[in-house]
Amino acid sequence: MNGIELEDKYGAHNYFPVPVLLTRGEGSWVWDSEGKKYLDLLSAYSALNFGHRHPRLVEAAKAQLDTLTLTSRAFHNTQLGLFCQELAELCGLESVLPMNTGAEAVETGIKLARKWGYQVKGVPRDQAKIIVFEDNFHGRTTTIISFSPDPDAHDHFGPYTPGFECIPYGDVEALRAAIDDNTVAVLFEPIQGEAGVIIPPEGWLRSVREICTQNNVLMIADEIQSGLGRAGTTFACEHENVLPDVYLLGKALGGGIMPVSAVVSTRAVMDVFGPNQHGSTFGGNPLSCAVAREVVAMLRTGEWQQRASELGAHLRLRLESLDGAHVKEVRSRGLWAGIELAPGMPTGREVCMTWMGKGVLAKDTHGSTVRVAPPLTITEQELDHAIAMLAETLQG
Numbered sequence: 001m002n003g004i005e006l007e008d009k010y011g012a013h014n015y016f017p018v019p020v021l022l023t024r025g026e027g028s029w030v031w032d033s034e035g036k037k038y039l040d041l042l043s044a045y046s047a048l049n050f051g052h053r054h055p056r057l058v059e060a061a062k063a064q065l066d067t068l069t070l071t072s073r074a075f076h077n078t079q080l081g082l083f084c085q086e087l088a089e090l091c092g093l094e095s096v097l098p099m100n101t102g103a104e105a106v107e108t109g110i111k112l113a114r115k116w117g118y119q120v121k122g123v124p125r126d127q128a129k130i131i132v133f134e135d136n137f138h139g140r141t142t143t144i145i146s147f148s149p150d151p152d153a154h155d156h157f158g159p160y161t162p163g164f165e166c167i168p169y170g171d172v173e174a175l176r177a178a179i180d181d182n183t184v185a186v187l188f189e190p191i192q193g194e195a196g197v198i199i200p201p202e203g204w205l206r207s208v209r210e211i212c213t214q215n216n217v218l219m220i221a222d223e224i225q226s227g228l229g230r231a232g233t234t235f236a237c238e239h240e241n242v243l244p245d246v247y248l249l250g251k252a253l254g255g256g257i258m259p260v261s262a263v264v265s266t267r268a269v270m271d272v273f274g275p276n277q278h279g280s281t282f283g284g285n286p287l288s289c290a291v292a293r294e295v296v297a298m299l300r301t302g303e304w305q306q307r308a309s310e311l312g313a314h315l316r317l318r319l320e321s322l323d324g325a326h327v328k329e330v331r332s333r334g335l336w337a338g339i340e341l342a343p344g345m346p347t348g349r350e351v352c353m354t355w356m357g358k359g360v361l362a363k364d365t366h367g368s369t370v371r372v373a374p375p376l377t378i379t380e381q382e383l384d385h386a387i388a389m390l391a392e393t394l395q396g
């Protein structure tokens with residue numbers, strides 16, 4: 001049996017992958033078990049913003065592997081403090097709590113907001129409310145799927161965690177109406193990735209900031225997919241010059257090497273956590289921190305963000321020139337696009353299968369949308385080639 005068959009026989013069937021068996025990756029390219037190469041236009045859902053095995057990141061990992069990999073938080077390590085300082089500075093905030101996966105960062109943000117609500121805002125015990133949005137995606141834990149509107153993610157996993165109210169995305173009045181005295185946080189994606197790269201109306205992020213400030217509510221930006229260069233800026237919130245109270249980060253923070261996530265906030269908010277009140281065995285381990293520090297260093301110069309912005313403008317032009325009979329809508333920001341197929345076209349999955357045959361890997365989302373999120377290392381020529389193959393695919 002090959003790897004795909006083994007997975008099918010012995011693995012859980014909780015994914016429906018494109019049937020390609022990968023053995024090697026370098027930059028924007030991956031190779032399958034038969035030596036055929038593909039452009040990677042998914043980048044592991046933006047966890048590979050710097051491509052496969054970027055030399056600077058591999059170097060940082062190797063150097064740390066040769067010294068110290070894990071201490072647990074029972075002891076200190078020399079990487080963690082520097083990681084916290086450097087990431088806090090990149091965010092324009094003051095304090096970092098390291099975790100591993102994105103869902104853990106979201107869970108941590110929820111706990112932080114609730115405890116802040118009880119201890120600082122004075123919300124009565126167990127009454128805290130967090131506002132979330134239709135079509136959200138924040139991860140897979142039982143609490144997070146409790147407020148997922150996606151039946152696949154949500155159904156049959158109850159009983160569900162209360163304390164969340166779900167309102168329309170991008171609607172300022174709905175947000176004003178939903179906030180009450182017990183509201184501790186607004187948890188949102190500045191661009192909804194899993195929903196198909198949904199971009200909120202201009203001004204919405206600024207309105208969320210204003211409404212949160214006026215009502216003493218924490219603004220929690222889940223930038224796990226949108227952040228760290230993808231949207232043409234370090235954070236998608238920067239598009240409207242907005243600084244949230246809390247950033248949730250993950251995916252690209254680990255450089256495609258380690259699972260690394262973090263909650264970043266002001267000192268005043270973070271200080272509601274005291275010893276033993278939250279933690280993670282692997283969170284803040286020196287190997288993860290060494291890789292993530294290199295990611296932060298790469299983002300500090302702004303060159304990757306600029307590259308995403310410039311290549312993104314090019315990508316947008318190319319996508320807009322696709323046949324209107326095939327494409328209903330193109331949504332994009334930075335090097336990140338959702339291509340919504342016109343009615344009557346093959347499904348997103350079918351398009352991805354044909355595109356794969358032409359040497360390009362991408363993944364559908366929500367049935368009729370193809371998501372494009374190439375590594376920020378991709379060249380303009382590679383991008384043009386990929387889009388030419390997409391045009392061919394859509395011609396049928």
Ligand SMILES: *Cc1c(COP(=O)(O)O)cnc(C)c1O
Nearest residue numbers: 101102103137138139222224225
């Ligand atoms: C991927 C993602 C998560 C969950 O991250 P995991 O590492 O898969 O747990 C949370 N929020 C957003 C916006 C994401 O894209």
